Amino acid sequence: MTAEKPIRYGIAFNKNDTELQKAFRAALLKMVGSGDYAKLIDGYGLSELVLPEMPVDGGGPANG
Secondary structure: OOOOOOOOOOOOOOOOOHHHHHHHHHHHHHHHHHOHHHHHHHHOOOHHHOOOOOOOOOOOOOOO
């Protein structure tokens, strides 16, 4: 049996729109803190894909 590579998902923003990036991250972290993010993910049966943190990547090609 071979281990599968984890699937990485991301959201892209215009790199110059830092206000949108900050607002989105704040809203996402609020959803995580309230438990709404977990409920949403669980509703799609994807709870095993949830990361323990919400990392921010500086951009560039996906690490695959």
